[in-house]
Amino acid sequence: MTYDVIIIGAGVTGAAVARELSRYQTEVCVLEKEEDVCCGTSKANSAIIHAGYDAEPGSNMAKMNVRGNEMMDELCRDLDIPFKRNGSLVVCVHKEELPGLKELYDRGIKNGVPGMKLLTREEALAMEPNISDDVQGALFAETAGIICPFKLNIAMAENANVNGVDFRFNTRVEKITKEADGLWHIRTCNGEYKTRYVVNAAGVYADVLHNMVSEQKINIIERRGEYYLLDRTVGNHVSHTIFPQPTKYGKGVLVAPTVHGNLLVGPTAIDQEDKDATNTTQLGMNEITAKASENVRNLPLRSVITSFSGLRAHEDHHEFILGEVSDAPGFIDCAGIESPGLTSSPAIGEYIAELLREKMGLTAKENWISTRKDVLDPKKLSLEERNELIKQNPAYGQIICRCESVTEGEILDAIRRPLGARSLDGVKRRTRAGMGRCQSGFCSPRVMDILSRELGLPLTEITKSGGKSNIVLEHSKEVAE
Structure with a gap:
């Protein structure tokens, strides 16, 4: 072709x-x-929209960060993407390191980042009561945000x-x-x-x-980052994205709410030579706990519902x-x-x-489509609208994922839409079925049944994430015989 x-x-x-x-x-x-x-x-990152104060002025990173941030409101409005400008705080807990906040602020000014402010200890605590009592000051960036990656x-x-x-x-x-x-x-x-x-x-x-x-x-160095994800019952522990002061290994272990109401903690920064290894480790989890606790107190880590890791493509320079x-x-x-x-x-x-x-020498299309609607979420409708939707399409009245209240109608939409889901993880990323407290313990068999029916495939060919990630290997009746 x-x-x-x-x-x-x-x-x-x-x-x-x-x-x-x-x-x-x-x-x-x-x-x-x-x-x-x-x-x-x-699929495995901090889900953060950065303001742009960290990158070296004049670099591609700085230019693309600031421009990408500027584009995000219109893009998310046009494509129906969950996005919130919750602002971020870079927290300083050592008095002798306060000049580093001013350096970040000055760099942000050079990069053209609007809406920054250096906060005193009292201002930072008033804005975010659960940050460390050791806070000496903070850099606030109002244009930072959170998004569903x-x-x-x-x-x-x-x-x-x-x-x-x-x-x-x-x-x-x-x-x-x-x-x-x-x-x-x-x-x-x-x-x-x-x-x-x-x-x-x-x-x-x-x-x-x-x-x-x-x-x-x-x-390219494969830099692994590990994370904790906490239940939505503790998602309001902080309202802003909380960063430590950055190091040569990155922006450090953050604590941030997500657009779906969870709390995210991480990542680590571990260089490795395997481009596919996304395992988590007890050492990494311990590091996340220790470093996050330096900047945010009383972290509710008993409410962890899962851990995961992702790889960053770190270029030598x-x-x-x-x-x-x-x-x-x-x-x-x-x-x-x-x-x-x-x-x-x-x-x-x-x-x-x-x-x-x-x-x-490309020519613009006259009929380019700039907008797109996401999978319909009945939870965002009024009771009257939802009842009418169920009346017209009963699949929206069948709850498949209890934790996230995801309906069969949403899963069918995720499978049937352009570039539709073909696996459990594909459905999860489009609908959140399996992302709740039980981490798909209840809903995965029901989602598999729907995938099997819609794709015309036997259950033995339904995978978690493609490839050889089959869940049902053979029928127990056949094994018994």
Whole structure:
């Protein structure tokens, strides 16, 4: 198959590039090695929209962070994505480190970050009573926010798909070469593709793809971050995102509410050499507890409902690598996209699409669709509206996930919509079925039944997250016989 542009990777960066390119009259395809969008770094992160004071002034990180933050309100309104500007506090607990807050503030001013303020001890405690009694001061950033990273990724991908972008899942890239016909030839585990331009948005694998085509090698370090997620009963322990002062390993262990009412604590920062290892460890959990407790007191850790980890694509120079590779014309890098990558993704999409528009002479579509509606959530309706909905479609009256009150109607919507769910995790990311206190202990068999029925597959072929993550291996009756 031949395309004008092939994007490798369907995380937030690849989805953002795809959506922006879908504005133009061009043939675009996204290749993703997993079974769905949002299966890598984009599914396991801090879910934070950063203000932009941390990145080095003039860097790609700084520019994309600030621009991405500016774009977020309109993007989330257009694509129906849960988003809240709750503001953030960088907390200083050692008096001798107070000058570091002023350095962050000055850096933010250089980066063009609005709405910052240096707070005294008394002002910080008045704003956030559960921060440490040792607080000496804090940096407040009003433009910081919290978001649902799954919904951001899925929404941009769905919108791109509706506007004509093809998505190919379970398609791992094995080799990329530039052939005599001037096209890039991409060999995958699922067929071969040709394209005029390649956009490398492969997360922790971006260096592998880049180094296939360029003599100017780059190196991505897989930096693992572990997290606790707490029950919604303690989600109001803090109302702002609470950061420690940053170090060379990142922004540190944060404590933050989520847009769904939970409390998130983490991450650690552990460099490793395995691009797929997302295990959690007792050592990591202990580190989260100790470091978070330095800035927030009385953390209700008895209300932990799950722990998880994700990988950050840390580039050696701690910078986003964006643009055409000088010795590989037509190969466009989006590499080293770690924090603040989630915040920056819309801006990176805009930047790469504009670069390709100029190179390819692209023409805007007259009928581009800018909006998208999320899976309908009956809980947001009035009682009268909900009753009418159930009357018209009884599936919305069948509760499948008790913890999150997710109905069969929502799950059917998640499966049937563009780029619909094909696994338990796919349903979870789109509806939250399985994200509550019991962590799918009750609802997973019922969700599997719905997936089996809708996809026309036996239960033995329904997976947790694609690949070999089958849950039912065989029928017990057959085993007994």
